[in-house]
């Protein structure tokens with residue numbers, strides 16, 4: 001279903017079961033890693049989301065042959081005929097994803113050149129790529145800013161280096177990993193991000209023949225090798241999707257079993273879910289999340305890099321916090337502009353104020369810089385229907401959940417963006433008993 005506007009009649013709790021497959025934030029990078037292998041790779045549990053389609057198109061434009069395997073969600077990626085692609089072709093495929101920047105290291109190793117297209121991704125801050133370009137330069141890449149975009153070249157083999165990131169960026173850490181594994185010599189990365197998706201990417205690279213050790217205090221050491229093989233891997237589950245459905249269960253007073261969710265990668269979320277009053281049951285094949293049937297509690301949260309409270313969990317949870325009795329505070333420390341989505345919630349009757357100050361125990365990078373990055377949510381509020389437009393992926397999920405928990409019929413436009421990160425979103429809503437119609 002490709003409809004972009006949905007009419008939702010709220011008031012029905014979401015009850016039932018949904019299954020999450022491989023994480024958007026791992027699967028797409030695993031697909032890029034296949035470029036590094038001399039032999040084909042097999043990736044399992046790949047969800048049908050638009051970010052996967054974008055990366056598939058971009059790999060195809062570079063000569064990678066991708067076929068579906070026998071199992072549903074299995075991709076075979078054959079990189080034996082990798083070739084350069086033209087700027088126009090790359091830009092045409094780059095779409096709404098941020099992943100194209102991660103092609104740089106593998107393409108520099110294989111072809112000696114790479115182009116960086118216009119990047120997509122959610123507009124929740126400036127999202128510069130300075131860390132990426134700085135580390136690529138440190139490996140020996142030449143970065144040229146041309147009128148048509150950024151071209152990178154590696155006249156000689158890239159060399160291992162000592163890198164220290166100013167902030168534990170997920171993407172820049174992956175950039176270092178995907179570049180260092182085939183560079184000459186050892187790379188030491190300090191200030192690395194250590195999100196579970198990064199650890200799973202390291203698992204994949206190790207299967208390919210890489211030598212990577214994760215030390216204490218955000219230090220990762222990579223010993224470059226001359227050759228990597230293809231891998232076979234089942235992707236880590238999408239903990240961000242799982243957290244979204246958990247928040248939806250709370251906001252709609254429902255009960256949702258998320259098949260495929262696992263405790264280990266969700267510990268920080270589960271603590272907060274419990275503090276809000278949510279009830280969860282860890283089972284062998286998933287986690288059941290439900291509303292307690294009594295009023296929800298307010299909480300104070302600061303988003304942070306792993307093992308902190310993930311920023312991508314914040315937006316869906318805020319909807320549930322509009323229903324809690326008392327004042328909740330969310331201090332967003334990862335992105336400077338991630339509260340645009342609350343305007344729609346306010347229009348629907350939520351009481352939310354957004355502040356420039358750091359309302360938390362840590363002064364973050366955005367304090368004193370005029371970014372509205374702390375939200376104060378006072379509840380409980382009975383939300384009412386409105387006509388709203390989805391601003392970004394998680395904001396979109398939140399808007400849909402707000403409409404599902406509101407009284408009356410809401411019209412939510414631009415819902416197509418939600419397919420960037422949620423597989424079979426409308427089918428899942430139907431399975432959970434949501435009352436909605438899609439505009440043709």
Ligand SMILES: CC(=O)N[C@H]1[C@@H](OP(=O)(O)OP(=O)(O)OC[C@H]2O[C@@H](n3ccc(=O)[nH]c3=O)[C@H](O)[C@@H]2O)O[C@H](CO)[C@@H](O)[C@@H]1O
Pocket residue numbers: 024025026098099125126127128129130131132133167168169170171172193195311312334335336
């Ligand atoms: C596809 C993917 O995996 N997306 C995830 C990834 O995004 P992404 O990899 O883009 O996020 P980063 O961790 O790099 O960004 C974190 C912060 O660092 C800043 N920064 C980053 C790079 C840079 O060169 N310069 C710079 O200043 C960003 O503007 C942001 O404020 O990690 C984020 C943080 O967990 C998640 O919210 C995204 O879902």
Ligand SMILES: C=C(OP(=O)(O)O)C(=O)O
Pocket residue numbers: 097098120121122240312393394421
């Ligand atoms: C911010 C997100 O993703 P991206 O980096 O792909 O925009 C997200 O998944 O919430």
